[in-house]
Amino acid sequence: MAGDVVDLILADHRKFEALLRDIRNEEEDQEEALRELAAVLVAHAEAEEKEVYPKLRRKDAIDSEKAEHGEHEHAEGHESLLRVLEVGDPSKEDFGDALEELTKDLAHHLDEEERTILNPAREEIEESIRQELGRAFMEERQRQLDNDCGDIENVRRLVEEARASGDL
Ligand SMILES: [Fe+2]
Ligand SMILES: [Fe+2]
Incomplete structure (x- = not known):
């Protein structure tokens, strides 16, 4: 049982925030936290x-503009990552500046997604569909992790694709 897609997405969002805190903290294994953040x-x-x-678009919970905007923000997040x-x-000086930019992009996207995509999903999508979506979300998420999706070469490829398709 995977669970409600809204809960699963929110749990990941909180995980991103916790990992960002670890990446800033010299008493933590910062490089390991960065690898984990990139992957997840x-x-x-x-x-x-x-x-x-x-699926949310097909069910009219969100319009195509919101979905496209979300994809644009994912591309921006990948670029900062x-x-x-x-x-x-x-320990490099540039690391802090780059991390600050990623932190800003993520905070902006999480806020917007939680308000304008997850709230309508909760209201407009029935529980059984949210469970089904939760399963599909977790399966694809795991498939990505199994393919080492946070590897720098894959992130670079995603950024290049986003540039080529106009998402960036
Ligand atoms: Fe999200
Ligand atoms: Fe997102």
Whole structure:
């Protein structure tokens, strides 16, 4: 049993925030926290785009503008994540600036997604469908993780694709 897609998405959002705190904290394994954030962030965004946004659109819980805006913000997040991964070393001066940018992009996207996508999903989509969507979301998320989706080369590929398709 995977659970309600809204709860699963919210749990990931809180996980991103916790990992960002660990990445800033010199007493934590910052590089490990960054690897984990990269993987779960990309897996989450890809699973939302492939399994959640299209279904919410078909059910008229959100319009295509909201879904496209969400995809644009995912691409921006991946671009900021790529900069952090490119610096890589938390002790480098540029790391803090890159991390600050990623933190801002993420805070903005999580706020907007929770207000304008998850709230309508809760109201407009019946419980059994939210459970079904939860399963599909977790399956795609796991498939992404199994394919090492947070690897810098994959993140670079996603950013390049977003540039080519006009999402960035
Ligand atoms: Fe999300
Ligand atoms: Fe998202």
